[in-house]
Amino acid sequence: MTETIQLGGAKETGFFPRLRTIIGRRTEGRGVILLLVILAVLAFTQPLVFTALPVTIGRIALIGIVALGLTAVILMGELDLSVASTLAASGVVVAIIPDLRIAIPAALLMGIVVGIINAFFIAIVGIASFIASLGMLFALSGLAFVLSNEVPVSIANQDAGLAFGQPLFGPVTPRILLFFLVFIAIQLFVTKVKAGREFFAVGGNRQAAYDSGIPVKRRIFTGFIISGFVSALAGVIYTLELTVATPTAGSTVLLASFAAAIIGGNYLKGGRGSIIGTLIGASSLGVLQVALFLSGVQVPVQNTLIGAILLIAVITDPSSLRAISARVRATLPDRTKVEAQ
Amino acid sequence: MAAVVEAKNITKAFGGVKAVDDVSVSVEAGEILAVVGENGAGKSTLMRILAGIETQDSGQVIVSGEVIPKSDAKASIDAGISLVHQELSLVPEMTVAENILLGSAPTTVGITRTRQMKQIAQAALEEIGVSVDLDERISKLSVALRQFVEIARAVARKPKVLILDEPTASLTPAETDYLLSMLQRLADRGMSIVYISHRIPEVFRLCDTVTILRDGKQISVLDVAKTTPQQVIDQMVGRELKKDLESKRSSSPGHVVLKAVGIRAEGVNDISLEVRAGEIIGLGGLVGAGRTELVRAIIGADPRKLGKVTLTVNGKTKVISSFESAVKAGVGYVPEERRTDGLALTMTVAENITLPNRKELSASGFQLARKIRTFADDLSKRVGLRPPEIDREAGQYSGGNQQKIVIAKWLGRRPALIVLDEPTRGVDVGAKAEIHRLVKELADNGTAVLVVSSDLPELLELADTIHVVRDGTITGTLSQEEADEKRVMSLAAGEQVENA
Ligand SMILES: Nc1ncnc2c1ncn2[C@@H]1O[C@H](COP(=O)(O)OP(=O)(O)OP(=O)(O)O)[C@@H](O)[C@H]1O
Ligand SMILES: [Mg+2]
Numbered sequence: 001m002t003e004t005i006q007l008g009g010a011k012e013t014g015f016f017p018r019l020r021t022i023i024g025r026r027t028e029g030r031g032v033i034l035l036l037v038i039l040a041v042l043a044f045t046q047p048l049v050f051t052a053l054p055v056t057i058g059r060i061a062l063i064g065i066v067a068l069g070l071t072a073v074i075l076m077g078e079l080d081l082s083v084a085s086t087l088a089a090s091g092v093v094v095a096i097i098p099d100l101r102i103a104i105p106a107a108l109l110m111g112i113v114v115g116i117i118n119a120f121f122i123a124i125v126g127i128a129s130f131i132a133s134l135g136m137l138f139a140l141s142g143l144a145f146v147l148s149n150e151v152p153v154s155i156a157n158q159d160a161g162l163a164f165g166q167p168l169f170g171p172v173t174p175r176i177l178l179f180f181l182v183f184i185a186i187q188l189f190v191t192k193v194k195a196g197r198e199f200f201a202v203g204g205n206r207q208a209a210y211d212s213g214i215p216v217k218r219r220i221f222t223g224f225i226i227s228g229f230v231s232a233l234a235g236v237i238y239t240l241e242l243t244v245a246t247p248t249a250g251s252t253v254l255l256a257s258f259a260a261a262i263i264g265g266n267y268l269k270g271g272r273g274s275i276i277g278t279l280i281g282a283s284s285l286g287v288l289q290v291a292l293f294l295s296g297v298q299v300p301v302q303n304t305l306i307g308a309i310l311l312i313a314v315i316t317d318p319s320s321l322r323a324i325s326a327r328v329r330a331t332l333p334d335r336t337k338v339e340a341q
Numbered sequence: 342m343a344a345v346v347e348a349k350n351i352t353k354a355f356g357g358v359k360a361v362d363d364v365s366v367s368v369e370a371g372e373i374l375a376v377v378g379e380n381g382a383g384k385s386t387l388m389r390i391l392a393g394i395e396t397q398d399s400g401q402v403i404v405s406g407e408v409i410p411k412s413d414a415k416a417s418i419d420a421g422i423s424l425v426h427q428e429l430s431l432v433p434e435m436t437v438a439e440n441i442l443l444g445s446a447p448t449t450v451g452i453t454r455t456r457q458m459k460q461i462a463q464a465a466l467e468e469i470g471v472s473v474d475l476d477e478r479i480s481k482l483s484v485a486l487r488q489f490v491e492i493a494r495a496v497a498r499k500p501k502v503l504i505l506d507e508p509t510a511s512l513t514p515a516e517t518d519y520l521l522s523m524l525q526r527l528a529d530r531g532m533s534i535v536y537i538s539h540r541i542p543e544v545f546r547l548c549d550t551v552t553i554l555r556d557g558k559q560i561s562v563l564d565v566a567k568t569t570p571q572q573v574i575d576q577m578v579g580r581e582l583k584k585d586l587e588s589k590r591s592s593s594p595g596h597v598v599l600k601a602v603g604i605r606a607e608g609v610n611d612i613s614l615e616v617r618a619g620e621i622i623g624l625g626g627l628v629g630a631g632r633t634e635l636v637r638a639i640i641g642a643d644p645r646k647l648g649k650v651t652l653t654v655n656g657k658t659k660v661i662s663s664f665e666s667a668v669k670a671g672v673g674y675v676p677e678e679r680r681t682d683g684l685a686l687t688m689t690v691a692e693n694i695t696l697p698n699r700k701e702l703s704a705s706g707f708q709l710a711r712k713i714r715t716f717a718d719d720l721s722k723r724v725g726l727r728p729p730e731i732d733r734e735a736g737q738y739s740g741g742n743q744q745k746i747v748i749a750k751w752l753g754r755r756p757a758l759i760v761l762d763e764p765t766r767g768v769d770v771g772a773k774a775e776i777h778r779l780v781k782e783l784a785d786n787g788t789a790v791l792v793v794s795s796d797l798p799e800l801l802e803l804a805d806t807i808h809v810v811r812d813g814t815i816t817g818t819l820s821q822e823e824a825d826e827k828r829v830m831s832l833a834a835g836e837q838v839e840n841a
Contacts, residue, residue, distance in 0.1 A: 192452050193451050193453065194453045195451065197446070197453055200432065200435055200439075201432045201439075201444070204433060204434045204435055205431065205432040208430040208443065209432070209443070209444065211426065211430045212414065212418070212444035212445070213413075213444045213445070215415075267434075271433070271435075
């Protein structure tokens with residue numbers, strides 16, 4: 001070493017400064033706080049949530065599994081609005097094919113194909129993901145109605161379905177187990193695998209990713225395939241548990257999964273967020289929904305509350321707080337006064 | 342000696358415009374080649390083609406005798422071409438280490454090896470002699486540090502040729518100095534370097550050879566030892582650049598237009614200042630001293646913690662509480678980050694220029710198309726926009742030309758106060774002189790001017806009075822007669838100035 005230059009930005013030393021920078025770098029903060037607040041309030045008002053643990057976790061898994069796949073896409077700054085209708089369509093596919101050994105792979109394959117088609121329009125044709133996946137949303141919900149003849153379809157093998165709803169051990173049903181497997185798989189993918197880590201670059205600065213030789217289009221394909229596959233898996237779980245597929249299944253899933261990802265600190269423009277955050281966001285929402293249900297709150301009122309919490313979660317993000325305060329100040333009645341000189 | 346990297350007969354057109362027209366360059370091992378030319382001459386485009394980011398219409402890039410595939414960024418990197426971009430190309434939310442190994446993180450069966458990644462990043466930073474926390478996010482770093490991180494990334498790829506596109510545009514003199522000697526060291530070890538800059542002295546200090554581009558064409562390749570700065574500039578511009586006739590302005594400042602008292606804000610510590618009509622006040626200091634924060638707080642673009650700002654126009658004094666009220670009261674602002682703050686990149690030049698002038702150009706709410714066109718046309722010619730096509734999208738212009746559009750936008754308005762933050766960063770010599778002339782003209786017509794610049798000659802040329810800022814406070818004030826480079830620098834760096 002011949003020469004060096006001091007430009008600031010050196011590593012913080014000391015335990016507390018280090019801890020502060022580490023916490024400052026995480027994105028899940030508000031999700032954690034929200035979850036803690038909800039849990040604290042419920043400990044007094046609705047302790048049943050904790051005794052009904054299997055129900056609560058099951059609810060979390062239902063919202064969460066789709067949200068996890070969706071997060072992979074959101075990290076790249078894209079949207080996938082077709083997740084809920086993928087769930088519905090794949091659920092119907094499982095029900096109309098009598099042999100589950102064919103039905104399940106077919107439904108999952110459908111999810112992958114949906115992802116490929118979405119990614120094709122977005123990465124190759126160059127359509128905005130909002131529009132491409134909106135088109136897919138309509139196409140798939142139409143397909144779900146056509147395949148099911150617009151009526152609920154029961155699965156042929158009712159026994160398998162009933163068995164599927166039973167806990168494997170403790171409170172863990174197959175749904176919960178699959179949810180955790182999906183969580184672990186996607187978490188490992190975006191934190192350890194090179195391709196997955198590059199999702200953050202694709203979302204954070206696409207030009208920079210491209211300049212550095214990252215195959216941006218391939219990453220977009222991967223993301224949408226993950227999202228499509230996971231949504232299809234959710235559809236399979238849904239149908240097996242209920243032993244019947246409805247073409248309108250998962251109508252609330254779309255909004256709930258976006259809400260979970262956003263509460264968990266994922267930035268819709270991409271590049272910032274985490275899978276753990278989505279897990280926390282889904283947990284907050286799931287616990288809240290169960291609590292509201294147990295308290296006998298009507299579904300429309302539940303939705304209103306969830307909407308309010310979503311907004312609170314977004315505007316309490318420190319960086320958006322700053323931006324909002326500046327904007328509010330700028331739009332307040334102009335305080336420019338004319339003074340005599 | 343054989344060329345390490347050779348670009349042969351490269352041509353690239355955007356629409357009808359030939360950005361690069363049959364250009365050939367080559368560098369040998371250890372050679373430092375300068376590429377110079379006016380804004381829009383095609384320098385960045387040529388480099389982006391070399392890096393496989395832009396696709397050439399014809400021509401080849403050859404590395405150590407092998408033709409590398411077109412528009413394949415990965416192949417270019419692997420072949421040994423590393424580019425440090427003109428506009429920073431880092432991912433703000435990722436860490437320093439991740440950015441240095443962006444796209445080329447070491448893996449075993451697809452799994453990133455984080456420890457090894459950090460080692461490589463650390464080694465690259467040590468090679469360029471910069472120390473920074475590997476786990477820090479880029480968005481938390483200063484502009485200068487980001488620039489060095491980007492250089493570390495280029496170096497970490499162990500390139501045969503390292504290309505730097507205006508790397509010193511946002512560095513202080515000391516940092517520039519450091520960078521130049523570091524590049525010399527790398528070249529001494531056999532790395533080839535292509536260096537782009539509008540600062541001719543840097544070229545003469547560092548480079549062996551200089552290639553001159555004008556309007557996409559290669560004008561000449563000169564041996565730096567056998568040429569003079571004036572020759573290079575003349576060839577760049579294609580005409581003889583009139584030396585500015587030492588235009589000392591007869592400064593007879595009028596009434597106080599801007600009065601800022603006790604400004605405290607993020608990075609600004611109790612600063613007061615005044616600007617009079619027809620006066621040019623310069624804010625000198627190092628990058629990161631708090632000058633940008635100060636001017637943004639003054640005009641209400643960023644929140645102030647404390648302090649009062651008033652603007653007096655036509656005998657009426659108004660309190661500036663928000664950016665909106667500032668603009669309404671007659672403030673023009675040319676921000677430092679033109680790409681994010683100053684321009685709507687997808688709007689045309691005409692739309693950008695007329696943006697702050699909507700009122701003047703509309704009759705009872707309707708915009709007068711013809712009036713707008715002549716207005717925009719006139720202004721874009723005055724700032725020397727190249728090419729002066731007002732229907733092109735602003736984003737399609739080269740870096741320096743984008744800066745001219747931002748300036749043009751406010752010129753037309755004849756603001757009571759104009760705040761310029763690094764007005765000529767990345768602007769070529771000819772256009773720079775032109776912008777200086779325009780700023781002086783504004784002042785002569787009674788506009789109060791507040792200019793932030795890290796470019797010392799510029800500050801000395803423009804300002805009637807220079808306030809030097811360090812760590813958010815004014816450490817010294819120099820009149821035009823007192824000011825020279827040494828004094829400004831020592832105040833900026835915090836050394837005591839002896840009274841001479
Ligand atoms: N994406 C694009 N679309 C259309 N025109 C473009 C595009 N990129 C560059 N150009 C044009 O190509 C020409 C060369 O631009 P380039 O950025 O290479 O100039 P430069 O020499 O780097 O200038 P500067 O010194 O200002 O950075 C300019 O006329 C510019 O307007
Ligand atoms: Mg350029």
